[in-house]
Amino acid sequence: MHRARTQDRTRVTVVGGGFAGLTAAITAAESGAEVTVHEAHRTLGGRARTADGPYLTNDGPHALYNGGPHWTWLKQRGLLGPMAPLPPAEGMRLRLHRNGTLHRVPPFAMLRLTRRTAESAPVDTDFLTWATEQVGAEGARAAAHYVGVALFHHDPGSLSARFVQERFRRATALPPEAHYPRGGWGNLVERMADHAWSMGVRIETGSRIGPDELPDDHPVIVATTLSAARRILDDPSLTWPSGRTMLIDLALRTRKGDPFVVSDLDAPGWIERFTAQDRTLAPEGESLVQGQVPIAPDESKADGTARAERLLDAGFPGWRERVVWRRESVSNGRTGAVDPVGTTWRDRPAIDRGNGIYLAGDQVAAPGLLTEVSFNSGIEAATLAIRTKRLDLKRA
Template identity: 70%
Template sequence: MQQLTVVGGGFAGLVAAIDAAEAGARVTVYEAHRELGGRARTASGPYRTNEGPHALYRGGPHWAWLAERDLIGPLARVPLAETLRLRLHQDGRLRRTPPVPLLRLARRPVTDAPVDRTFLSWAAPLVGERGARQAANFLAVALFHHDVGALSAAFVQERLVRVAAFPPEASYPRGGWQSVVDRMAARARALGVRIETGARLTGLPGDGPVVVATSLAAARTLLGDASLTWESGRTVLLDLALDARRGDPWVLSDLDAPAWLERFTGQDPGLAPAGHSLVQGQLPIGPGQSKAEGIARAERLLDLGFRGWRERVLWRREALASGRTGAVDLPGTTWRDRPAVDRGHGVYLAGDQVAAPGVLSEVSFNSAREAVTLAVRGGRPLHTTA
């Protein structure tokens, strides 16, 4: 039996705790907040919002791991009628079908896209600059970045293929991500994991290896390591509860500028009281832009797609997420160049901005399992960074 400390009770921290406990370690989790989940937390009613639009992708390694432990739970299925309410803002108008250039790019193999070129410079000769920009803006749903075209072509193309897959990979745990978090926490406790919430550490405990499963900024402060930095997005988050009305879009994706609005009660009516619609959106903004500019863009899209929405508002919340929307890779870099999982002296990093592969929460999952493999299981790294 080996002692392992996990700092952070979000998705990565819970994966690490469960994996280590299953390997026979004594595990203690310290979470600074009173509730577990981190960015996977779902607000307690009446409007069960996540921190921005959330989905669980079936094609990732975490899906099989969660399913084997019966941690996914019931899924909210998207009715066919809702899929027909996909709207795309293109050239100032709402359309129902994706542009051909986007579909053409989504069918290209990930291996065609080079690491050392921008997505725009690679994709424009293939489908034209306008089509390449539309495809880049479509990926606001997965990248939370204001200029996807300036990122590494290989990085962007991997996400475009996954997001635009048919049948769709995106799945929605009924009740929001909190339902998954609660099942993970119950599993951890059943394995003997000690979980302390409201416990903000100012230094590392002295016994055994430590997995720091926090944001990169929090890890930088805790470890006193200024090198723990990586590119991330900056995005405005908007949550709205509206009086439900037939004809509202299910999804409104902006192809003229990066933005995404999704009516989550389309697939899971239980996220809001009967007769109410819950809309969550995210609008990436540049370094010099304000939250107000992002909100103004959201309201213009709402004017186009949600008739009379201003008079139907029952509840509203706005936020700005800066540097906490996951890693993005610039040209010439890959996930291998991000801060390493193994920090030496028995300290390991886990989270969505460290050196592990995957899309969205898959990075947190892979880095957590890598950390436990190195700290407790005594195995070779799952994902080499050589």
């Protein structure tokens, strides 16, 4: 990569060492900037952290979509690394929970909806209303619940039709766009951090930055959750709807015939056996099962747990007797942006906050699906920061 001469280098501070922050740091360093990353935790990765063994879990079923720009960006820099392969045909058991029983194929009406482009769906109409007009009530409800895996939201049908349809099409694409870094997201984060170090990026972990500690003589990119950015920047306007979901992780003694995925079409919910494609995630003879069940603001963790267990009962008979390890948590407002009726990603909090402050993360004004929002905003924030600083220097 071309790098600017030392005397011309711009300084950039990045607050947050997750996927967005590391993307911003690498982008700024490639432009010749002198970059420092401050991460409040002792480890990098944000929500892309992978737990220490023996169960290599992530905070929810993150995925890399090969239809997105970040796939190419990572690959060009040698950062993509090995991906966990899809299970062989005999292990590729997708089960759909509908009307209380398991099915191998979705309703035909739901499949018909995959033929509608995202552009054909209106922004100012909710998804369920629009989809019902397209394929009928049954197919519309099934599609809304199925796409919950990419939204972490309890009522996808109430969101903007354009927003949901884009994600529905990508979540149902064949061959699948979703891929998982082998060994968990932590390996990808480690490769990105090593690359940043090799470019001269200074990374400080255990370094929590407060409102009074932000430098005012060079650009700052705040690459944190929106709630953390609200505190750091003392800006109450930094809000946007997100999801609330109950996450469940299980290690089960392996049993032949267990499905790869169980998707609930009666309500949003998703259970996935991650060791079907990556045996390194759990000890030999055990399966790592992860699931997410979106819950409404007035629902409790227990409500989500009960729904997850009903889905497990349907897809993994006898799972209770096979449990070796179990963990549950609720992720609230930490699952990426969702766009209500009448809004698009352009209406979310702007990346450029003025006065040399920029935002990056999964709830800001950038396009894409899940991690792609963090990636796109990280690149945009770094690009704007460098460009604006250099224009200011020319004017001085």
